[in-house]
Amino acid sequence: MVAQIRHSHSERSLRHLVDLEHGQISREIYVNDDVYRQEQEQIFARAWLFVGHETLVPNPGDFFQSRMGEEDVLLVRDRKGQIHVFLNTCRHRGMKVCRYDDGNTLVFTCPFHGWTYGTDGQLVAVPNEESTYHGELDKAAWGLHEVAQLCNFYGSIWATWDAGAPSFEDYLGPFSEGIRRCFQSSDGRDNGVEVFKPPYKWYIPTNWKLPAFSFDGDMAHGAMTHQSINTAAIGPQGELGGGGRHGLRAAFPKTEYEFCSAELGHGGHNPIFELPGVPPYVETWQTAPGVDDYYRRTREEQAKRFADQYLHGGGGCVWPNAIVQPQRILLKHPAGVGRTESWRLYPVDKDAPKLVKDAQRRYMMRYGGPAGLTESDDMENWNYASRASLGTIARRLPYNFQMGLGHAFSDDRVPGITLNNRTAEENQRARLRRWVEFMEAGSWDDIYPMKQT
Numbered sequence: 001m002v003a004q005i006r007h008s009h010s011e012r013s014l015r016h017l018v019d020l021e022h023g024q025i026s027r028e029i030y031v032n033d034d035v036y037r038q039e040q041e042q043i044f045a046r047a048w049l050f051v052g053h054e055t056l057v058p059n060p061g062d063f064f065q066s067r068m069g070e071e072d073v074l075l076v077r078d079r080k081g082q083i084h085v086f087l088n089t090c091r092h093r094g095m096k097v098c099r100y101d102d103g104n105t106l107v108f109t110c111p112f113h114g115w116t117y118g119t120d121g122q123l124v125a126v127p128n129e130e131s132t133y134h135g136e137l138d139k140a141a142w143g144l145h146e147v148a149q150l151c152n153f154y155g156s157i158w159a160t161w162d163a164g165a166p167s168f169e170d171y172l173g174p175f176s177e178g179i180r181r182c183f184q185s186s187d188g189r190d191n192g193v194e195v196f197k198p199p200y201k202w203y204i205p206t207n208w209k210l211p212a213f214s215f216d217g218d219m220a221h222g223a224m225t226h227q228s229i230n231t232a233a234i235g236p237q238g239e240l241g242g243g244g245r246h247g248l249r250a251a252f253p254k255t256e257y258e259f260c261s262a263e264l265g266h267g268g269h270n271p272i273f274e275l276p277g278v279p280p281y282v283e284t285w286q287t288a289p290g291v292d293d294y295y296r297r298t299r300e301e302q303a304k305r306f307a308d309q310y311l312h313g314g315g316g317c318v319w320p321n322a323i324v325q326p327q328r329i330l331l332k333h334p335a336g337v338g339r340t341e342s343w344r345l346y347p348v349d350k351d352a353p354k355l356v357k358d359a360q361r362r363y364m365m366r367y368g369g370p371a372g373l374t375e376s377d378d379m380e381n382w383n384y385a386s387r388a389s390l391g392t393i394a395r396r397l398p399y400n401f402q403m404g405l406g407h408a409f410s411d412d413r414v415p416g417i418t419l420n421n422r423t424a425e426e427n428q429r430a431r432l433r434r435w436v437e438f439m440e441a442g443s444w445d446d447i448y449p450m451k452q453t
Contacts, residue, residue, distance in 0.1 A: 018436050020429055023402030027389040029435075030207040036337035043320055043438045044069025046162045048171045050322035050331060051075050051085050053345065054155050055194035061104045061119055067333045067341065068159065073147075074098055074108075075157060078119040083152060085159045086121050086144040097144070101198060108144075117144050154183040155191040156324075164444040173449070174416030175266045178313035182326050185349045187301035193347035195329070196361055200344040200369040206382040208340045209435070212321040212332035214382075216268040217427035219258070220403065225381060229373045234366045236359070238286045245367060245374060252279035258404070258426045259313060262418040263449045265434025267427030268316020268325075272413055277307050288359035294352060312414050317427070319434050327360075328368055338386055344369050401425050401432070 017026035029035050049068045056064040057077040064075040065088065072088040074097075090097050095112035098105075107124065109116045116125040121144040129137060147159040151168035158168050169176050185192025204211070214221075226245065233243025241248050253274035260267030281299035285291035315325040323330040331343040346364045348357050368375050388394060404424025411419055420426035441447040 014436050014439055018432055019398075020401075020433055020436075023400060023405045023425070023429070024398040025401050025432060026398055027395050030209060030386070031337065031390055031395060033337045035439075036207070036334070038439060039334065040069055042441070043435070044071075044334065046160065046165060046438065046444065047320055048149075048151070048158050048160045048165065048168050048318075049320075050318065050324070050329065051157045051159050053193075053195045053347075054083065054152060054157060055350070056102065056197065057083065059104065061106060062102070063098065063100075063105060063108075063119070064102045065098060065100065067331075067343075068147075068161070069334055072096065073159075074144075076119050076121075078121075079106075080120070082120070083150065083157065084119075084121055085147045085150055085157070087146075089145070090115055091123070091142045091144070115142075121146055154180055155193065156183055156329075162444060166444070166448050170448075171264070172266065172318065173261050173264045174414070175261060175264075175313070175316060175318070178268075178270065178315055179318065179324055181311070182315045182324050183347070185298065185351065186295060187298035187349075188305040192350060194350045195345045195347050196357075196364075200342075202342055202370040203335065204340050204342055204379050204383060205338055206340055206386040207338055208321060208332045208334040210382045210385060211340060211342065211378070212317065212323070213428050213431045214378075215323040215330055215332075216316045216325070217258075217425070217431065219269055219423040221378075221381070225377045226374060229377065232373060234363075234373055235284075236287050236291070236363050237284045240284075240286050248282045248284040250279040250282045256422040258420040258422055258424045259316065259414070260418050260427045260430040261416060262408075262426075262430050262433065265319030265431050266316055267430050268314060268323075269422055269427075270312070270314040270316065272312045272411060273310050276310050278303050278311065285359060288355070288362075291356050291359045294356045298349070310413070313417070317431065319431060320438075328364060330368075338390075342370075401429055405429070 017029050051066045051068065051073065052064050052075045057075055060077055060079045060081055062077045066073050066075050074086045074088050076084045076086060078084060088096050088098055090110040090112065092110065092113055092115045095110050097108040097110045097117060107116050107118055114127040115123060118124045123139040123142045126137060147161055148163040149160050149165060151158045153168055172179055183193055184190055229245050230243065233239045235244050235247050237248050254271040256269060256271050259270035281296045283292045317323045321332040327346065329345040333341040333343065335341040346361065348360045366372060404420045404426055408418050408420045408426050418426060437447045
């Protein structure tokens, strides 16, 4: 069935299911198990995926259990300080070699038969090796399986299983600079953040693409979905300025757009500025006295650092399933055709005092995650939309992705970027276009920078 979906020119072909010319997308790609299984091979075994942050493993021997698609992986700093990403499975009978979320270790010993691996992934010991393998086991060939490529991108760790994939910076394309800034401290220094531990993790009953392709791609939902949150004034300013869920921001001449790479699938909602530099700081932490003092100082440093630069763009969805923003990193891991494991990691300045870190953590807990008010609203939408798309009749009806269709444009100030009105569906169409390219491609030769059609 997978091969039929991939190659057929019948009514079940992918090009028929994803009609971007007319903005009509079959619900089948969100509910069909064969499509889901093909995604694991065609997308998650090839794409660059977010694994974690170097501050999750600051010391030799530190490890953090993460995911790449459906695969459990270990982010490890070995005894010499080098970072690795290994598949969390013993090479003997497949048992997990580590069942802890994070920690520090000298070795990973499989609890099934006792095969033992060093933090560099090498198989270092096998029980009764001489008597059972008669000295014939080539331990060098049976180490933990390591990713084909790893990139430490300003502290963030990304990896791919495919040795033929382009470099991570090439994979990001025109989004490279904006994603880089998401890992700068508030004063503008590169690699200036750490992430809070542990990350939020929870399951939601929806296909991974509904949230992954919607986040930073669906501005239209906010007024209806999040109306009550804005009234509740969960932002750090409390009720100052009328409340809201975001902090107060100074006026600064800019225009917000849907902001995507039509070729690579990345996208977000980002500004083009009319002036260089950064806006002045606005006192906003009314709910945490003293925090404004810190952020006022770092804004002054940031203003000096970027006084002559136009900081167009910003974060967004790094295709396929990582949404990277300055205050949060959102991951949508596939966990079944109708199940997603959702993760949240929250960055904060490494050098910030405890007062600031505590205030930032509490704000993000109110804002996002399984108990956060914003994402409680979002999860309700995805859960009900998924359930309502499972029926025989429902599966015959396409989703409408026509908002802003045919009205995209470019701007010389942001080369390589496709723009549309800030309330459109250009980002989502770009992600779906890239989805089709990955699903049909035989290798990276067919999809970088894009499949020629």
